[in-house]
Amino acid sequence: MIEFRHAIIEALADELAADPSVFLLGEDVAAAGGVFKTTEGLLERFGPDRVIDTPISELAMTGAAFGSALMGRRPVLEIMFGDFMALSMDSLINQSAKWRFLSNDQVTVPLTVRTAVGAGGRFGAIHSQNPGTWLHNVAGISIVAPSTPGDAYGLLRSAVQADHPVLFLEHKRLFSMKGELDRGLVELGTAAVVREGADLTMVSMMKGVHDALQAADVLAAEGTDVEVIDLRSLRPLDLETVVRSVEKTGRIVCVEEGPVTGGWAAGLVGQLAAQALDLLEDATIVSAPDLPVPFSPTLEDAWLPGVERIVAHVRARLAGV
């Protein structure tokens, strides 16, 4: 068993060792080993040319990562909190995501951006967001988000090896979670059925997958057999795995830690309806309200789509309320 954060260190170490063009950059990533301790020991192993402490200059960092990728390097950029991605957006959206297409495939942009996301840690409105959805509408960037240490390892290695920009999301409440590490790679754009069930399909990502699994346990005791899918990737989207599940269950509930407006769940349900409306008896979303993440523990807990809300929601849907 290995902690989620150590799986990230392992994946980074293996990529640094395997490919001399890989390098890491970010604030406090080298000497301090990262504020979430996800790069600990890498400076000592790979040296200051490959593990670089940067100034607090997100625009320069992201622009420089892009430029170095054009030169054939494989930058892995850490943006400390997902919220700070707002400062990286121009370079990512208007340059990294577009350059390969605009060049008529003459150049590639093998850039990985890692960032810590998610609410529940009492960090308030500006240290708790999920920037994955901000970039969801930008063609040219993959967005992946693991829920287990094994997937963190496998997805991160695939991200670094990819020849296009990948945003890799690390949920803060998963860093200390333990799981198996088999060092297998996970292909970008593949969802995983993490619990089989016949009555209802529940789709989530990151911390939400664990909430969904817990809710499924509660519901199983009441005779409801829930299938849980870990989407793992927003782009490419593995709609096929979701459709296959809904063929069986006819019902889908998406659990999203974020507002429903412009969120991934609304997009998924929309795509599902556009492609397979006849399969759907019911399609709903458990999300956060359309509000920033509040600080106060009572408010933040109410903001989050926790296990209790998921269970209550499913009960109500099945009862036809």
Place this chain on the structure above:
Amino acid sequence: MLLRAHADMYAIRRFEEHIMRLFLRGEIAGTTHLCNGQEAVCVGLGYALDEDDVVAGTYRGHGHILARGSEELRLAAELLGRVDGLCGGRAGSLNVFDPTRNYIGSFAIIGGSIGAATGAALALKGTGRVAVADFGDGTTNQGYFFECLNFAKVYDLPLVFSLENNGYMEYTPIGNVTARPDDLAGRAEAFGIETERVDGMDVRAVYEASLRAVERARAGEGPQFLEYRTYRFVGHSRSDPGDYRPEGELERWQERDPLTLSRRALTDELGTPDEDIAAREQEVDERLERAIDAALASPFPTPEELEVLS
């Protein structure tokens, strides 16, 4: 006035110590950034401002909020996530602010305070009021910083840049990742902005330099830049023991603790009796005990609040 300044700095120090204790007791969750060691900047700058001047601060903002005159009870209640908090518990330590005291934000994004203060100064131009942008040394590498220096100068804004140079970003010394780290004020000079380098541990030096800068800005002489040399006596945030500091550095700075300096000046230069100082400190201690107790007695907001809003 020095005795009052001493008491106000002492109150900020004790307030931060209370907050640290509440964290360790599990009463406050998440994280917080304390300003122990930097109180002279909060108080000296605060005294140089009028009530209707505007301050934009950072996540390390408790001291500046108190220096604006916000209630200790309501600040503590905010950090505890209670309804009586300055923001009803919605903002917390990282983002708490008090618009009623013209403290327009604790910006959790590095550089955000500079952008906001620049805009405030744009709005205040010609009114005789000034805006202050408070930020740290690490922030001088951020785009906001350079862009706003130019912006403020071009439009001759009544803006005071208040750089609290405590030598560190989070865990990285500023010198490791900064060109000419010993001359951060020089960056502003390159834009033709008037600058002053100030001993940020000496509340009188801070006050005098701040007053000069604020008055120049008020008189329509355009943006001013102050670099206060200071030091934080605690880790960057709650979870940081600060063990990246070279041995002896903290102790050297603690010899110039703003409270030690003000106490020494009171007794040696002004002949203030020790009992008078002790009495003022005791007053503060008792007031803070009451404020913290009252904050702890304040209820948590109820979740229905979110349903109403969304």
